[in-house]
Amino acid sequence: MVHTRKTAVAIVCGGGPAPGMNSVISAVTMEAQRRGWDVYGIYDGFSHLAKGEKQYIKLNYDLVSRIHLTGGCILHMSRFNPTKRQADLQMVVDTLNEIGVTYLVTIGGDDTAFSASSVAEYAKQCGRSLCVVHVPKTIDNDLPLPAGMPTFGFETARAVGTMLLENLMEDARTTNNRWYFAVTMGRTAGHLALGMGKSAGAIITLIPEEFTSVTIRLQQIVDLLTCSIVKRYLTGRNYGVAVIAEGVIEKIAPEDFHKLGDACLDEHGHLRYAELNFGEVLKKAVMKELKKIQIQLTIVDEKIGYALRCAPPISYDIDYTRSLGYAAVRFLDEDGCSAMITMQHNEAVPMPFSELRDEKLGRTKVRRVDIESTHYQLAKDFMIRLLPDDLDDVKLANMFDLSPQAFKDRYQYLFL
Numbered sequence: 001m002v003h004t005r006k007t008a009v010a011i012v013c014g015g016g017p018a019p020g021m022n023s024v025i026s027a028v029t030m031e032a033q034r035r036g037w038d039v040y041g042i043y044d045g046f047s048h049l050a051k052g053e054k055q056y057i058k059l060n061y062d063l064v065s066r067i068h069l070t071g072g073c074i075l076h077m078s079r080f081n082p083t084k085r086q087a088d089l090q091m092v093v094d095t096l097n098e099i100g101v102t103y104l105v106t107i108g109g110d111d112t113a114f115s116a117s118s119v120a121e122y123a124k125q126c127g128r129s130l131c132v133v134h135v136p137k138t139i140d141n142d143l144p145l146p147a148g149m150p151t152f153g154f155e156t157a158r159a160v161g162t163m164l165l166e167n168l169m170e171d172a173r174t175t176n177n178r179w180y181f182a183v184t185m186g187r188t189a190g191h192l193a194l195g196m197g198k199s200a201g202a203i204i205t206l207i208p209e210e211f212t213s214v215t216i217r218l219q220q221i222v223d224l225l226t227c228s229i230v231k232r233y234l235t236g237r238n239y240g241v242a243v244i245a246e247g248v249i250e251k252i253a254p255e256d257f258h259k260l261g262d263a264c265l266d267e268h269g270h271l272r273y274a275e276l277n278f279g280e281v282l283k284k285a286v287m288k289e290l291k292k293i294q295i296q297l298t299i300v301d302e303k304i305g306y307a308l309r310c311a312p313p314i315s316y317d318i319d320y321t322r323s324l325g326y327a328a329v330r331f332l333d334e335d336g337c338s339a340m341i342t343m344q345h346n347e348a349v350p351m352p353f354s355e356l357r358d359e360k361l362g363r364t365k366v367r368r369v370d371i372e373s374t375h376y377q378l379a380k381d382f383m384i385r386l387l388p389d390d391l392d393d394v395k396l397a398n399m400f401d402l403s404p405q406a407f408k409d410r411y412q413y414l415f416l
Contacts, residue, residue: 007038007103008100009038009101010099011025011059012075012108013042013073014080014107015045018137018309019071019153022070022073023322024107025064026065027321027322029041030065037103041075045108054095054099068318068322071311071312072310083115093123097130105134106132106134108138109137110365113134113340113356114357114363120353132338133339133341137151137153138154139156139185140191141367142367145342145351152320153309156314157309161195161200165196165202165241168241175239177296179229179240179299181244182301183246183301183304184245185246186207186247187250190209190368190369197379197383200241202241203240203241203242204224204228206248208245208247209371211248217253218256221282231385231396232384233295238295240384248278323348327341338354340356388415392408
């Protein structure tokens, strides 16, 4: 049955783009219009709303009917954080009220989810009629969805990233004596790096979850990469691709962090990884180690991230996001509020904002790679990396110009 109750829904897109953004916007618009609702697409996330600015477009079928096939976001995006000041939260709620909005659909990652929950909470405290539902988006795949359920955009990013890594691997093989260090997006979790590395057959993939201590020395990363290169060299292949999740940066000990360059924070207090020269630092450090043992090769550092975010979505993400957009509107129409909409076993399942928050950290929970899972163990077994049994390998010790015992003493810390 089609409802004719007149109301208005606003769509806000926060954080960075991900494949499938336009598909959600399209689905929300068409399903809301089918119910007789007005639909407002808010430009640039929460940034204009927090200033009392009514920067929006009234969306309709003709504007959105084919955008589900395209990358990017027709509403543009912003990392503006409305939770830093109560005055900003109040202005967001007041401005939406002035526009006539009673329903709000936010599309974004963990930061936007936290902003959405804060807006919903503040509106409730003020007695305003504003029901909020969040649609989980991030190529990092780190929102707290059930195991095995990706965030939208992840599968497209993985597919495109895999193709890029395959190209790098072929270039390394063709030119020989060449390695690529690919630093990939993934702020605190290694899902994207692992997914790309496993699919492309990267020689080694390093993710933050594998380092169980709070901090690690930069040399540990250097040693893992160097040993991987040397083990592969002994197979007669002096080329390869290593994938390093940028979230590893968060693990670097303070006494080494200055080597990565000057760092600044975004609106949500996160390091801007793109401004750090992590790949360059690793390249120089590993080259220094290889020079000691007279292995000659070229290392090229590559950043893979921005090239993935605005790719046209693959069919999986188109299907997924159209379902999410439809389910978000249906949830609101059934008087739902203050939840993140998910698809589980082909059914729409809302997850209350209260279940998403990490109260200790004051932000949305982060889903990390389970390093005990079969998924990770299989990926690790496909890699070429130093293993405990290698500590007794005389050939490896000879390559490093060390006695067997000295070699074991030097590298056994990697397994403690």
